[in-house]
Amino acid sequence: xxxxxxxxxxxxxxxxxxxxxxxxxxxxxxxxxxxxxxxxxxxxxxxxxxxxxxxxxxxxxxxxxxxxxxxxxxxxxxxxxxxxxxxxxxxxxxxxxxxxxxxxxxxxxxxxxxxxxxxxxxxxxxxxxxxxxxxxxxxxxxxxxxxxxxxxxxxxxxxxxxxxxxxxxxxxxxxxxxxxxxxxxxxxxxxxxxxxxxxxxxxxxxxxxxxxxxxxxxxxxxxxxxxxxxxxxxxxxxxxxxxxxxxxxxxxxxxxxxxxxxxxxxxxxxxxxxxxxxxxxxxxxxxxxxxxxxxxxxxxxxxxxxxxxxxxxxxxxxxxxxxxxxxxxxxxxxxxxxxxxxxxxxxxxxxxxxxxxxxxxxxxxxxxxx
Ligand SMILES: Cc1cc2nc3c(=O)[nH]c(=O)nc-3n(C[C@H](O)[C@H](O)[C@H](O)COP(=O)(O)OP(=O)(O)OC[C@H]3O[C@@H](n4cnc5c(N)ncnc54)[C@H](O)[C@@H]3O)c2cc1C
Numbered sequence: 001x002x003x004x005x006x007x008x009x010x011x012x013x014x015x016x017x018x019x020x021x022x023x024x025x026x027x028x029x030x031x032x033x034x035x036x037x038x039x040x041x042x043x044x045x046x047x048x049x050x051x052x053x054x055x056x057x058x059x060x061x062x063x064x065x066x067x068x069x070x071x072x073x074x075x076x077x078x079x080x081x082x083x084x085x086x087x088x089x090x091x092x093x094x095x096x097x098x099x100x101x102x103x104x105x106x107x108x109x110x111x112x113x114x115x116x117x118x119x120x121x122x123x124x125x126x127x128x129x130x131x132x133x134x135x136x137x138x139x140x141x142x143x144x145x146x147x148x149x150x151x152x153x154x155x156x157x158x159x160x161x162x163x164x165x166x167x168x169x170x171x172x173x174x175x176x177x178x179x180x181x182x183x184x185x186x187x188x189x190x191x192x193x194x195x196x197x198x199x200x201x202x203x204x205x206x207x208x209x210x211x212x213x214x215x216x217x218x219x220x221x222x223x224x225x226x227x228x229x230x231x232x233x234x235x236x237x238x239x240x241x242x243x244x245x246x247x248x249x250x251x252x253x254x255x256x257x258x259x260x261x262x263x264x265x266x267x268x269x270x271x272x273x274x275x276x277x278x279x280x281x282x283x284x285x286x287x288x289x290x291x292x293x294x295x296x297x298x299x300x301x302x303x304x305x306x307x308x309x310x311x312x313x314x315x316x317x318x319x320x321x322x323x324x325x326x327x328x329x330x331x332x333x334x335x336x337x338x339x340x341x342x343x344x345x346x347x348x349x350x351x352x353x354x355x356x357x358x359x360x361x362x363x364x365x366x367x368x369x370x
Contacts, residue, residue: 003341004029004178004187006169006201009039010145010327011319012193013152014334015341019191020159022342027162027185028153029169029178035149038195039327041297042145043218043252045232045243046328047082049111049137051100054349056107058332063139065331066148073151075143080232080244082140083119086369087237088132096369097236101135110138125227127284142232142243145327152334171205176315189341191317193334196262196298198320207312208357211321212259213298217269218252219277220245222289233284236369240280247292249285251277255324255365260298269294299324303361308352309333310340317341318352324366 001024005016008030016028030036046066048059070077086093104111114136119128128134153163170179176190194201196213203209223230223244230244240253254273274294281288302308302321307329309319319337322329336346345351 001025001189002187004169004176004185004190005193006178006190007193007195008034008149008153008163008165009037009193009195010035010149010152010330011334011337012191013149013156014330015191015193015319015337016161016163017152017156017159018335018338019341020156020161022338024342026156026160027164028156029167029180030163030165031168033165034153034163035146038297038299039149040146041295042327043241043243043250044143044145044327045082045241046077046142047137047140047232049082049084049104049109049140051103051107053107054347056104056109058329058336058347060139061332061335062329063141066141066143069148069151069331073154074147075151076147077141077143079141082137082232082234083114083123083134084137084234084369085131085134085236087130087235090132090237093236093369094133097133097135100369111135123228123231125225125230125285126233127286140232148330171201171316173205187315189315189317191319191337191341193319193337195320196260196300198300198318200262202312202318205316207316209308209312209318209352210303210355210357210359210361211308212301212363213262214258214301214363215256215260215265215296216252216299216324217254217273217294217296218250219269219274219294220247220250220292221281222292223248223285224287224289230285234367235280235284238280239365240277241367242281242284248289249281251281254296257363257365259363262298265296265298267296269296299326299366301363303355303359305364305366307333307350309336309347309350310345310352312352
């Protein structure tokens with residue numbers, strides 16, 4: 001079976017590897033560098049703390065594979081607990097966490113409520129005085145996302161896939177064929193894993209999907225962990241997260257709930273985001289060092305916040321729409337896309353044909369607890 005994968009981010013490289021490893025003849029087209037788009041800009045926060053059973057299964061499989069790949073090439077999965085919290089007085093998010101944690105546990109996730117004293121004992125480097133409700137997810141970690149895409153591209157190559165970087169692909173409206181500046185090639189299947197460009201690429205082939213790219217931001221800053229190492233933290237009340245990072249720490253949020261043009265968007269972080277993050281870090285971890293780097297990138301929303309993974313039209317498959325959770329689920333969702341091509345339908349809830357493609361919807365922050 002001949003399969004084209006369009007997009008060399010975390011998802012496309014995983015799909016290419018799994019397809020090649022299971023015997024398909026694969027060509028991966030990447031218009032820039034491997035991991036050079038959203039994947040290279042991601043924070044690398046990884047966890048399986050999802051309440052819906054299908055999300056929990058996908059999260060579990062993803063973390064299992066991250067652990068299995070850790071140590072290969074430059075890729076390292078750093079075990080790091082993930083703390084989810086709502087502040088005192090924030091009833092709405094506190095109720096949402098109280099409702100979700102038992103469902104996560106029913107879905108076999110290793111998540112437990114923790115009070116401020118327990119958090120202080122376990123993670124003394126962080127300020128917990130304002131916590132109303134918190135839970136700690138243990139099956140979690142962090143990494144540098146570019147290293148994952150590089151590793152999976154290398155593994156795909158070793159399994160026999162051809163990786164063509166700096167090669168923009170277009171889809172043929174008449175079937176699973178791909179056109180590049182060098183000519184056209186026919187395949188039995190094409191997997192479109194083109195991140196923020198997925199909607200545009202499919203639209204040019206006459207296929208409409210309800211995807212909206214939106215901008216998010218992150219920064220790294222120095223941090224001295226003499227008081228103890230940092231866990232990953234998501235403050236649902238303020239809507240930001242932080243994680244330990246080789247620079248010290250990384251913190252992000254800044255979701256712009258408006259659709260971005262996938263080609264025309266501001267790559268640098270906004271000053272307002274950097275100022276707000278400094279205040280949040282000052283409150284949550286006290287002293288931190290200078291801001292080393294600050295940037296923006298694109299995520300992609302869907303109407304129901306669930307992704308599109310599967311066949312859209314004879315031989316044309318999509319794998320996109322991660323609502324800010326694409327990297328942490330890439331090992332499972334790239335695999336699911338590969339399995340869909342090979343004849344399985346592993347995540348029926350993510351079937352892309354559940355939409356007509358012209359749905360009107362609002363962008364909602366991916367990590368929002370509501
Ligand atoms: C600041 C920030 C922080 C984030 N933090 C996290 C996090 O902590 N955890 C998490 O799970 N997710 C996070 N995300 C989201 C995450 O980055 C994405 O969900 C994930 O990287 C998507 O991977 P992908 O392979 O689908 O897309 P991409 O990495 O965008 O890959 C798509 C690729 O397709 C290529 N392409 C596009 N058009 C064409 C074409 N015509 N021909 C050939 N190639 C083409 C692009 O060049 C690109 O390399 C974050 C995102 C940002 C911006």
